[in-house]
Each structure stands twice: as C-alpha cells, then as structure tokens.
Amino acid sequence: MLATLENLGVVASFSRPRVSNDNPFAESLFRTCKYRPDYPRQAFGSVDEARAWTQRFVRWYNHEHKHSGLKFVTPTQRHSGLAPAVLAHREAVYAEAKARTPARWSGPTRDWSLADEVWLNPERIVPAELKQVA
Missing domain, CATH: 1.10.1220 (Arc Repressor Mutant)
Incomplete structure (x- = not known):
C-alpha cells in the first residue's frame, strides 16, 4: 500500500496509535461532517450516492459554512x-x-484579524539555555 501511495504522489502520514488529535484538522472536518442534518444514518446505496452526498457536503463546507x-x-x-x-x-x-x-463593552472589540499561516504541529522553539541542560 505504501508503494501505491508513493506512486500516486501521496505522502503517508503516521499518526501515533490511539491519538485522535494528531490531526485536529481532519478530526474537526469529520465532526462537522457527522453533525450535518443530512448526514446519512445508513450506508449509501451505491458509490454514486456517496459521491453525490460528498460533493454536496464539500460545496457547502467551502462556500457556505x-x-x-x-x-x-x-x-x-x-x-x-x-x-x-x-x-x-x-x-x-x-x-x-x-x-x-x-457601557455594554467591558473591553476591546473582537479581534477580526486572520493569521497568515496555520500549522498543524508547529516546531517548538527551545531557548538555548534549556538545550544546554539536556
């Protein structure tokens, strides 16, 4: 399977076993998907039905949500x-x-600025003095 993934240009990701938050973006997407009112409660009748539902979900997720x-x-x-x-x-x-x-505001208004970059698992910067201790 790994060879097939490599041939297709897919980089395999090895999350730690039983640690669902290794990929919080995927976990969040799955939760959003499962809590949709139109989420199927039974198996799809065909691959075409599954594709049609997924296409509707992706369109909603990207354009409306x-x-x-x-x-x-x-x-x-x-x-x-x-x-x-x-x-x-x-x-x-x-x-x-x-x-x-x-009078209705106890502090500043909401911060509406967007981050330029988002990281799944950002590198931790360790101060030099801590590196020397280890």
Missing part, C-alpha cells in the same frame, strides 16, 4: 481574497456599536 478558525468567513472567501473586506466591515460594525453604547 463559516469557519470559526477563519473568523467566520468561508474558505472560498478566504482563498478568493474577499475575507479582508468582510472582516473590515465586521470590525467597523463592532466599532460603531461600541461607540454608540460603550
């Missing part, structure tokens, strides 16, 4: 360059609301 990790914009908005305008508008709405009724 507002992701909390993306500050509630869709992946399509993020990748097409629309997210900065959407988030700037939200920031203006929040600022206006705070200016109109400052």
